Structures are given as structure tokens and as C-alpha cells.
Amino acid sequence: MTADEAVLVLEDGSLHRGEAFGARGRTLGEAVFATGMTGYQETLTDPSYHRQIVVATAPHIGNTGWNDEDDESARIQVAGYVVRDPARRPSNWRSQRDLADELARQGVVGLAGVDTRAVTRRLREAGSMRAGIFSGDALSDATSMRATVLDSPEMAGADLAGAVTTTEPYTVPAVGTTRFRVAALDLGIKANTPRMLAERGIETRVLPSTAHIEELLEGGPDGVFLSNGPGDPATASHAVALTSEVLRREVPLFGICFGNQILSRALGLETYKMRYGHRGINIPVVDHTTGTVAITSQNHGFAVAGEPGSRVSSPVGTVHLSHSCPNDGTVEGVTCEDVPAFSVQYHPEAAAGPHDAAGLFDRFADLMGSH
Numbered sequence: 001m002t003a004d005e006a007v008l009v010l011e012d013g014s015l016h017r018g019e020a021f022g023a024r025g026r027t028l029g030e031a032v033f034a035t036g037m038t039g040y041q042e043t044l045t046d047p048s049y050h051r052q053i054v055v056a057t058a059p060h061i062g063n064t065g066w067n068d069e070d071d072e073s074a075r076i077q078v079a080g081y082v083v084r085d086p087a088r089r090p091s092n093w094r095s096q097r098d099l100a101d102e103l104a105r106q107g108v109v110g111l112a113g114v115d116t117r118a119v120t121r122r123l124r125e126a127g128s129m130r131a132g133i134f135s136g137d138a139l140s141d142a143t144s145m146r147a148t149v150l151d152s153p154e155m156a157g158a159d160l161a162g163a164v165t166t167t168e169p170y171t172v173p174a175v176g177t178t179r180f181r182v183a184a185l186d187l188g189i190k191a192n193t194p195r196m197l198a199e200r201g202i203e204t205r206v207l208p209s210t211a212h213i214e215e216l217l218e219g220g221p222d223g224v225f226l227s228n229g230p231g232d233p234a235t236a237s238h239a240v241a242l243t244s245e246v247l248r249r250e251v252p253l254f255g256i257c258f259g260n261q262i263l264s265r266a267l268g269l270e271t272y273k274m275r276y277g278h279r280g281i282n283i284p285v286v287d288h289t290t291g292t293v294a295i296t297s298q299n300h301g302f303a304v305a306g307e308p309g310s311r312v313s314s315p316v317g318t319v320h321l322s323h324s325c326p327n328d329g330t331v332e333g334v335t336c337e338d339v340p341a342f343s344v345q346y347h348p349e350a351a352a353g354p355h356d357a358a359g360l361f362d363r364f365a366d367l368m369g370s371h
């Protein structure tokens, strides 16, 4: 890595100087911090991070290099990447190349050599904020770089699923015998989701976010899946309308993260922007039905409003705000008591992360089996 200068400029006017990492140039996005110690390849390729500049709290990044197997989508999706101490040389039996080279190859602007924990403390106190990374020819004086950041769009109100969804439908076959067929609305789906469904004998037909109800329910699928995805759930009116129709027809439905926010909105609940969100792979979730706690993988900046553990009425009957995060008391999942639908704010596909929540895919299969 050549030691040329790069700077992270936050909306609050603070400047964090380091070295260019990956591509040189300029990038703008929402600065968020992610606390996972592992799984940077999955994080960087997760479409939910579209238009976000990810700040890694783990000080050493890049140790396991990059491979052709662990991508969660077709490309690196983050707007930028900020790390403290990049590995000088990757060392892993699966590594095929170097992280910095891969960032450069895909044109992703990054920054290394800053105190990412200091940046994180700032984001934790003041909240996620707009930011820019500037290097090479894009470097200029602090005032104009900050003005560029202040001109960039906010994450609140951003409608981004259309930027990451598939253009054409495709099918991921079940492994072994096909027990169920699921239609998945791709709002930014991760590759591990259809894979985990496939392992349970579920064939997944993945559809663009613009699909109409006839396309979604073509061939009479056994269930509908709402994926994770970037942007503000308050903008996702089409997905919310589709979901209302699926609920009305009582087709079994399961949603993850953005999908949880969409289902909740279809049930009449509201979403709001959190101060700094949850992004990590060791976040606890309480299941209010069983009283158990799962350690989960998460990546969200918006949340569903409501009292964890309470029951509210909706157009399709009673809804249990069935899961919550004990760290801050936010809602982490909803369960419909009168129609076959549930969703969680966290990631049972856990790429990367712990496997505590993997059983939710079995719960979805059971729900389809009993309808």
C-alpha cells in the first residue's frame, strides 16, 4: 500500500486523516460503525450497506484476505471502508487476493490508519452522520470537502432497494427433495439466505423489488420471503402494499431486517431512524414467547416503534411484538397471531455471525407445512 493521504470528513465538521486504502478518489455516504471482529468480506458485499461508509471497530482488518466464495452479492456494496490497521499480508488457506487490491479493483474508496474507535465514539454520541472519504485528486480544503458532505443526501428518506435488487427473476433450487417453494422479494437479498432455505428443502424464486402481486404469487408458492435491504423502510410503499396483499391472502410469510420493517408497516406499525443502529455479530435478542436469548448478527439503522412484548391490533388481527434487544429495548421481531406471518430485525442467515437464530428458517418451513 502506498502511503498517500486520505481524509474522512464527517458532517459535524471533524476531519480524520489517514492513508488511502483501496481506490483513490471521493466517496459519500452515511458513516456507520460495525463491531464484528470477523466477516468483513460478507459485510462489504451485503447490499444493506449500500450508500454507507462502514467504520470497522476491530483494529486489524484484512488478515484473511479475499476469496471468490464468501461474497453475499455480486459486488462490494459499501460506499466506503474505514479501518485502523490493514493487514500487510493476508494469511488464510482460502484467501485468493488482498482486501486493499479488491477494493481498488472494484473502485471502492477506503481509508486506513485512523483511530476508528475515536470515530465510533463520535458516531455513538452524535449518531450516524453523512460523511465523505477524499483522497488523490479529490483532496481539497476542509471547508469545501465539508460542503460536499453537507450537499449529499441523508439516509432518512432514502429509497434504495431499486439500486440493489435483481433485474431478472432467478431460482435457487432446494438441496435434495423439494419440500416447499418460496417467492422471495429481493430488496437487497444476501446469497446465504436462499442457501439456508435450500438446505431445508426449500426452492427459492427471487424476484425484483418491483414485482407485482401476480408475479410474486405466480405458480402458487408455499410461502413469501421479504429480504433485508438498504434505505429507509418508510419509503418502501410498494413492498408494504404487496405484503398487505400477501397477508390478506394468508400465504405464509417470513421477513428479515428490512423485511421485518416492511411487514411491521403493513401491520400498521411505524418505523424510525435509530441514533446509531445495530451493526455487529454479537447482539443479544430476547424472544418474549420463550424467554430465551439468542446472540445474533445485525445490521440496521431503522427500527420498528412499539413496546417489546406487547400485543397490538392490526388489519389482520393481533400482532405480538415478540422480540427485543436488551441493550436498548428496541423491537427485534413481530409475530402475527391470526395469520401465518412473522419477521425478525436480525439475521438468521448470519453471514458472518453466530448460528443461534438459524432455527427461524425451520420455523418458516413449519409454518408452510401447517398451512
Ligand SMILES: NC(=O)CC[C@H](N)C(=O)O
Residues within 6 Å of the ligand: 048, 227, 228, 229, 230, 231, 232, 233, 256, 257, 258, 259, 299, 300, 301, 302, 303
Ligand atoms: N439489513 C437491513 O435489512 C437493513 C434495513 C434498513 N435499511 C435499516 O437500516 O434499518
